[in-house]
Amino acid sequence: MNQNRIPLYEALKDFNSKHPISFHVPGHKHGLLFQDSLRDFSQILKYDVTELSGLDDLHSPEGAILEAQKLLSTYYGTKRSYFLVNGSTVGNLIMVLSVFRPGDTVFVQRNCHKSILNALKLGKVNPIFLDPEFDESLWVAGGVGSSTVEEAYHLYPDAKGCILTYPNYYGLASSLEKTINIVHQNRGLVLVDEAHGPHLRLGYPFPKSSIEFGADIIVQSAHKILPAMTMGSYLHINSEFISTERVEYYYSVLQSSSPSYPIMTSLDYARYFISTFTSEDIQYTLRQRDRFVDDLKKIKGILVANGIVEQDPLKLIIRYQGYSGYELQHFFEEEKIFVEMADPYQVVMVLPLLKKDMTYFYKDTIEKLKKVLNRHIYKINPTNRLQMESKQKINHLAMSYEEMEIKPIEWVSFDQALDRVAAKMIIPYPPGIPVILPGEIIDANKIAYIEKLIQNQARFQGNTYHILNKEIAVFKK
Numbered sequence: 001m002n003q004n005r006i007p008l009y010e011a012l013k014d015f016n017s018k019h020p021i022s023f024h025v026p027g028h029k030h031g032l033l034f035q036d037s038l039r040d041f042s043q044i045l046k047y048d049v050t051e052l053s054g055l056d057d058l059h060s061p062e063g064a065i066l067e068a069q070k071l072l073s074t075y076y077g078t079k080r081s082y083f084l085v086n087g088s089t090v091g092n093l094i095m096v097l098s099v100f101r102p103g104d105t106v107f108v109q110r111n112c113h114k115s116i117l118n119a120l121k122l123g124k125v126n127p128i129f130l131d132p133e134f135d136e137s138l139w140v141a142g143g144v145g146s147s148t149v150e151e152a153y154h155l156y157p158d159a160k161g162c163i164l165t166y167p168n169y170y171g172l173a174s175s176l177e178k179t180i181n182i183v184h185q186n187r188g189l190v191l192v193d194e195a196h197g198p199h200l201r202l203g204y205p206f207p208k209s210s211i212e213f214g215a216d217i218i219v220q221s222a223h224k225i226l227p228a229m230t231m232g233s234y235l236h237i238n239s240e241f242i243s244t245e246r247v248e249y250y251y252s253v254l255q256s257s258s259p260s261y262p263i264m265t266s267l268d269y270a271r272y273f274i275s276t277f278t279s280e281d282i283q284y285t286l287r288q289r290d291r292f293v294d295d296l297k298k299i300k301g302i303l304v305a306n307g308i309v310e311q312d313p314l315k316l317i318i319r320y321q322g323y324s325g326y327e328l329q330h331f332f333e334e335e336k337i338f339v340e341m342a343d344p345y346q347v348v349m350v351l352p353l354l355k356k357d358m359t360y361f362y363k364d365t366i367e368k369l370k371k372v373l374n375r376h377i378y379k380i381n382p383t384n385r386l387q388m389e390s391k392q393k394i395n396h397l398a399m400s401y402e403e404m405e406i407k408p409i410e411w412v413s414f415d416q417a418l419d420r421v422a423a424k425m426i427i428p429y430p431p432g433i434p435v436i437l438p439g440e441i442i443d444a445n446k447i448a449y450i451e452k453l454i455q456n457q458a459r460f461q462g463n464t465y466h467i468l469n470k471e472i473a474v475f476k477k
């Protein structure tokens with residue numbers, strides 16, 4: 001197939017060239033109802049159309065969308081690939097609900113995105129949480145060790161599969177080869193949340209994609225790294241053991257019947273962009289990156305951190321001696337530079353994929369950073385390490401999802417919450433990875449970790465008022 005084509009964009013361009021008159025939804029009428037002050041915003045709205053003749057239908061694709069999705073599948077080498085218009089969030093829901101049945105025992109990497117946890121609950125499965133390995137260099141949770149998966153199968157030989165996150169938010173990508181083999185040998189299916197890896201298909205020096213490792217079904221947030229609009233994501237079926245029918249059923253149930261054409265078109269473009277990315281472009285991207293890293297390292301007090309496993313070169317992890325990641329993030333923002341996220345130790349920057357004629361703001365960023373860090377001189381005191389210790393690597397919930405649905409809850413102080421069953425997630429955001437899961441027992445390590453996050457001014461998603469007041473929701477006894 002010709003990867004230089006962008007069929008959905010071509011269909012829309014052709015449609016607009018005919019100066020169409022709208023007596024259909026959406027109500028903004030090709031942006032004409034956006035008045036003068038919003039004129040620039042309305043530029044994109046001529047592409048915000050609906051399922052008109054010649055523009056195909058995401059839920060029953062036969063024309064431009066079908067062709068665009070075929071190009072996607074050909075590029076990634078999958079059995080079937082789909083556009084998602086509600087992020088990897090909806091992709092994770094579709095994967096879990098279509099692959100598992102209520103009551104199935106399923107292994108789940110504990111440091112997963114909350115959409116996976118929501119999917120487990122909606123799917124009424126029986127999750128067994130697997131603790132990840134701790135990366136001693138970045139001081140963050142990484143991937144699940146294959147020995148943990150092996151041990152889990154000894155304890156739960158009937159498990160139907162395993163849900164993994166790869167790579168993690170920091171770009172850590174420990175090989176999935178062994179883990180996927182173990183799951184397949186046990187006749188299980190591997191579901192991978194590859195939200196942070198839509199570019200891994202580029203190959204070395206990027207870590208391998210889980211598609212190549214042989215995962216059965218995979219979700220990728222195209223919008224996180226590729227030039228796609230927010231919420232634009234891909235879903236890939238990569239094995240004959242996944243029921244296309246069930247996937248397509250949940251795909252249509254969980255997504256809007258009026259999917260956004262700008263998002264879909266940006267997904268078509270993102271596939272074009274990555275599939276035409278040459279080895280020269282890769283070298284150029286990496287040279288620009290390496291120069292930026294060298295310049296960063298010349299700034300006194302700055303450390304560019306590396307994990308101990310393979311790492312995505314587009315995720316840059318930066319520390320500033322004597323300051324937390326949250327403080328460093330504020331320093332960046334003083335100069336209007338916005339990083340992807342901060343944790344107690346470091347910030348994470350997401351670097352661009354550059355084709356060889358593209359430039360980026362690397363030089364400006366270094367100059368601005370030097371200026372701001374002159375105002376906040378580094379300190380010699382070391383940063384304290386903060387780790388959530390857990391007693392054992394393989395854990396099940398103390399209460400079933402059915403029971404959780406009917407039990408009343410109450411908010412209690414951190415002290416009173418000890419050894420009680422948690423009723424709500426506690427999620428530092430970003431990265432959106434829960435520290436406490438509903439249905440699990442709250443232990444002293446978790447409370448100590450949350451207290452340290454609060455001291456370090458971490459942000460939380462939802463229930464912030466209670467958390468900052470040191471209260472946790474638990475199920476009534």
Ligand SMILES: Cc1ncc(COP(=O)(O)O)c(C=O)c1O
Nearest residue numbers: 086087088089113193195221233
């Ligand atoms: C690992 C992981 N999975 C899924 C998601 C959700 O992705 P989306 O924003 O595309 O819905 C995120 C979002 O940050 C994520 O980090």
